[in-house]
Amino acid sequence: MVSVRHNTSQGLPCAPSDLRQVEEIVNRSGTSFGRGMKILPPGRRDGMFAIYAFCRVVDDIADGDTPHDDPASALESWKGRIAALYEGQADTALERVLLEAIRQFGLRQDDFIAIIDGMLMDCGEPVVAPDEATLDLYCDRVASAVGRLSVRIFGTPEEQGDRLAYHLGRALQLTNILRDIAEDAARGRLYLPAELLRRYSVPADPAEALYAVGLDGLCRILAGRAKDHFRRATALMKQCPAATVRPARIMAASYRVTLAALCRRGWRNPEAPLRVCSVRKKLAMLLAAAGVSL
Ligand SMILES: CC(C)=CCC/C(C)=C/CC/C(C)=C/COP(=O)(O)OP(=O)(O)O
Numbered sequence: 313m314v315s316v317r318h319n320t321s322q323g324l325p326c327a328p329s330d331l332r333q334v335e336e337i338v339n340r341s342g343t344s345f346g347r348g349m350k351i352l353p354p355g356r357r358d359g360m361f362a363i364y365a366f367c368r369v370v371d372d373i374a375d376g377d378t379p380h381d382d383p384a385s386a387l388e389s390w391k392g393r394i395a396a397l398y399e400g401q402a403d404t405a406l407e408r409v410l411l412e413a414i415r416q417f418g419l420r421q422d423d424f425i426a427i428i429d430g431m432l433m434d435c436g437e438p439v440v441a442p443d444e445a446t447l448d449l450y451c452d453r454v455a456s457a458v459g460r461l462s463v464r465i466f467g468t469p470e471e472q473g474d475r476l477a478y479h480l481g482r483a484l485q486l487t488n489i490l491r492d493i494a495e496d497a498a499r500g501r502l503y504l505p506a507e508l509l510r511r512y513s514v515p516a517d518p519a520e521a522l523y524a525v526g527l528d529g530l531c532r533i534l535a536g537r538a539k540d541h542f543r544r545a546t547a548l549m550k551q552c553p554a555a556t557v558r559p560a561r562i563m564a565a566s567y568r569v570t571l572a573a574l575c576r577r578g579w580r581n582p583e584a585p586l587r588v589c590s591v592r593k594k595l596a597m598l599l600a601a602a603g604v605s606l
Contacts, residue, residue: 347562360559369390468560496518
């Protein structure tokens with residue numbers, strides 16, 4: 313188990329205004345993961361908010377949602393700011409809270425750098441039809457690396473933590489890709505792997521791929537992979553003390569309901585609205601919080 317250096321029933325020892333600024337970034341983003349993070353004891357919750365706020369800030373740079381002449385160099389400069397944190401230097405509210413989280417939970421620099429490298433993959437030329445290895449690397453960087461930071465904050469046992477991050481990160485990211493195909497196409501992006509596009513005769517072009525006959529079959533293969541990662545993540549979570557995986561169970565439950573809705577709708581018209589039963593989703597998340605996986 314990761315050694316925690318302070319009593320996590322208290323918030324991180326940071327200025328209240330710094331903690332408030334970080335929480336505002338999370339609340340403004342409207343992320344579906346907010347609920348999972350809010351059930352944590354205060355110290356761990358502050359740590360997760362800092363991680364999520366960091367991810368949001370670098371993601372917004374990569375997506376061009378914050379004004380930067382050169383998003384890639386803005387991301388590179390974040391690598392320098394992360395290195396400075398590991399030297400004990402923090403200049404902004406987010407950096408100060410991140411620094412405390414790094415100290416309290418023993419977070420690894422490599423995982424922050426992996427996340428930035430993942431965001432750099434989304435900078436400049438849009439990702440279109442990556443090969444399988446590149447897609448897997450992308451999922452590892454933008455999701456499993458977030459998971460590797462998260463499990464340290466949750467206090468998940470080391471034996472299961474990184475494997476849980478591996479599987480749950482990939483499960484969530486693949487579901488996200490399957491959910492956002494139309495939205496990504498509008499940005500000129502296509503995260504479906506080249507090998508599967510060829511096998512299903514789907515053009516490696518974001519707009520054309522949307523209405524290709526083979527898209528539904530291809531997406532069902534990726535959905536099967538996501539389900540398999542969810543199953544493996546669930547098996548690992550069963551081996552851990554409940555409190556150390558509760559937010560992970562809630563995130564998994566929420567995205568599993570989304571994946572099931574996607575599989576019901578299919579991908580013959582990926583722009584069709586997705587009918588996710590909010591009662592079902594809330595119930596699944598409540599049960600997950602209580603330690604029951606559907
Ligand atoms: C062990 C563990 C906790 C692993 C999971 C790590 C993790 C939280 C990965 C995030 C992956 C993902 C699909 C983010 C989208 O966030 P978003 O805020 O854009 O999602 P939304 O659009 O559904 O709100």
